[in-house]
Amino acid sequence: MKRAGFSTRWLPILLLLPQLSIILVFFYWPAAHAVKSSFYLQDPFGFGETFVGAKNYAALLTSSAYLRSAEFTVIFTLLVTVLSLSIALLLAVKADKVIKGAKTYRTLLMWVYAVAPPVAGVIGLVLFDQTWGPLKEFFGLFGWDFRLGVNYFDTAFAMITVAVWKQLPVNFIFFLSGLQSIPKSVREAALIDNRSGFGRFWDVTFPLLAPTAFFLLIINITYALFDTFGIIDTVVKGEPSNNPMTLVYRVYVDGFRGNDLGGSSAQSVVLMVLVLALTVFQFRMVERRIHYT
Amino acid sequence: MKLFKFSTLVDHVILILGSLVMILPVLMLLQMASTTDLETMRNGPGLVFGDQIPINFEKAMFEASGFSGENTGLRMLYNSMILGFGFAVGKIVIGMMAAYAIVYFRLRFATLAFWIIFTTLLLPLEVRILPSYEIVQKLGMLNTYQGLIIPLIASATATFFFRQFFRSVPEELIEAARIDGAGPVKFFIDILVPLSRTMIAAMFIIMFVYGWNQYLWPTMITTDEGMFTLVRGIKQITQTLEGTNLPEYGKSNILQIIAILPPVLIVIFFQSWFVKGLTESDK
Numbered sequence: 095m096k097r098a099g100f101s102t103r104w105l106p107i108l109l110l111l112p113q114l115s116i117i118l119v120f121f122y123w124p125a126a127h128a129v130k131s132s133f134y135l136q137d138p139f140g141f142g143e144t145f146v147g148a149k150n151y152a153a154l155l156t157s158s159a160y161l162r163s164a165e166f167t168v169i170f171t172l173l174v175t176v177l178s179l180s181i182a183l184l185l186a187v188k189a190d191k192v193i194k195g196a197k198t199y200r201t202l203l204m205w206v207y208a209v210a211p212p213v214a215g216v217i218g219l220v221l222f223d224q225t226w227g228p229l230k231e232f233f234g235l236f237g238w239d240f241r242l243g244v245n246y247f248d249t250a251f252a253m254i255t256v257a258v259w260k261q262l263p264v265n266f267i268f269f270l271s272g273l274q275s276i277p278k279s280v281r282e283a284a285l286i287d288n289r290s291g292f293g294r295f296w297d298v299t300f301p302l303l304a305p306t307a308f309f310l311l312i313i314n315i316t317y318a319l320f321d322t323f324g325i326i327d328t329v330v331k332g333e334p335s336n337n338p339m340t341l342v343y344r345v346y347v348d349g350f351r352g353n354d355l356g357g358s359s360a361q362s363v364v365l366m367v368l369v370l371a372l373t374v375f376q377f378r379m380v381e382r383r384i385h386y387t
Numbered sequence: 388m389k390l391f392k393f394s395t396l397v398d399h400v401i402l403i404l405g406s407l408v409m410i411l412p413v414l415m416l417l418q419m420a421s422t423t424d425l426e427t428m429r430n431g432p433g434l435v436f437g438d439q440i441p442i443n444f445e446k447a448m449f450e451a452s453g454f455s456g457e458n459t460g461l462r463m464l465y466n467s468m469i470l471g472f473g474f475a476v477g478k479i480v481i482g483m484m485a486a487y488a489i490v491y492f493r494l495r496f497a498t499l500a501f502w503i504i505f506t507t508l509l510l511p512l513e514v515r516i517l518p519s520y521e522i523v524q525k526l527g528m529l530n531t532y533q534g535l536i537i538p539l540i541a542s543a544t545a546t547f548f549f550r551q552f553f554r555s556v557p558e559e560l561i562e563a564a565r566i567d568g569a570g571p572v573k574f575f576i577d578i579l580v581p582l583s584r585t586m587i588a589a590m591f592i593i594m595f596v597y598g599w600n601q602y603l604w605p606t607m608i609t610t611d612e613g614m615f616t617l618v619r620g621i622k623q624i625t626q627t628l629e630g631t632n633l634p635e636y637g638k639s640n641i642l643q644i645i646a647i648l649p650p651v652l653i654v655i656f657f658q659s660w661f662v663k664g665l666t667e668s669d670k
Binding site: 099100101102105106107109110112113114116117119120121122123124125127128131181184185188189191192195199200201202203204205206207208209210211212213216217219220221223225226227228259262263264267268271291316320323324327328331342345346349350355358359362365366369370373 | 399405406413415481482484487488492494509511514521526538540543599603625650653654658666
């Protein structure tokens, strides 16, 4: 709030009205609805619903399919985050160093940001195609009989590869702008203090990049959880049966395809709690550990 | 000073490898779109470009692929444009209005409004996808542009971005405006909006790309083929590759290329605005 603000009474309400009404109808209403239906068992033919208490939640915790998805989600998120962050950091450090062609490299390394996730998924399907996929043939040279959509591990491998590819540009852009915002004087001082490039990076550059890296960590976790939906749906070709899937994809599969509205709502609520916990964690970490300059 | 340094060479090799990893997969789609479907079905992606692009383009843009004969590439392109523009413009207008109200007015319920809006940043649409679908259905908005766009706007990222930007605008400006006798509406339209021009541009690019690339929501609420967007249509396209005698790889790949072209071009041409918007809004 500005000190010298206006004190008109109706105008601000009018200004806030579109935003608030859209949020109430399309955010709070569905969120509340999800919490409510998670305690009910819907009749699959649409004739009413029965209150079942926490049974939907109990069913989730004992469902091996759900737990398997949860396990896959953790591994998937971890690998996508670690791989895309470290590769992007390497590329950003190099792009920050070179003088010739820096702008060209930046363009070439960031444009994939704008590629839609399902198109990335299709690219995965082509790369790992059973009859002539280039990567499938490449792995074949080493005796790896790659079978997308058949072998659980192979499908997971393809999903992670595509998800990392799609996420590299975002991390690259943030790391590069983080690096470029480090003042020249700091770099010169570091150059005098420490002759080895790696030591300099570790002692000076990396701590200065820590806020960016932490922010990206959260962004990447959110990406792996939610924005990979299009990739997963394309890679499994709508046949999720025995394929790996993330928790968010399962919400869709169980609810929209399997018509298990109560179970799907319970899954939504579990995810909401998860995201809330992540946010709280983010705030506390930012406050305690990381000092913005 | 040495003219040539080994470490510089290593830097370039790493960067070139990285760039190739980003480009080759899409070139591969383009190559497959340039040969006949029979050739692709036999050998997959090759190293030589063919001459089939105009033919496949013609097929992709003007030949319908669904049952209703309504989802030509052109129609899907049109729908994607409406989604991208509608979402970006809607989000920016609504977000700016709300941010202006929060920053520049004395409101009794300002904190409450702030928290109501803030919470939306926490839960993406994917989490509440089914209930959102039910509500849009109840409101009779399935297969409409409003149903496609408005629920996606129900997240306040743009509001927060503009709130942060407005707070960095010097106080003197509003004081001067008041002395000159400008009311709140005049101040907003004549001073604040022109001042936010580059921020609006940056936001527009990010939001357009985000809206254009939406997949799950359009997949759920559009069943009418005339309403498909390109990105949503991809599901249909890849599914028709299965089961047919001669899968139409050329047509399908051209459609994928068309689906990524507008957002990619926007990001490349306006990259400094895009980077500025991305790195400044999210932190």
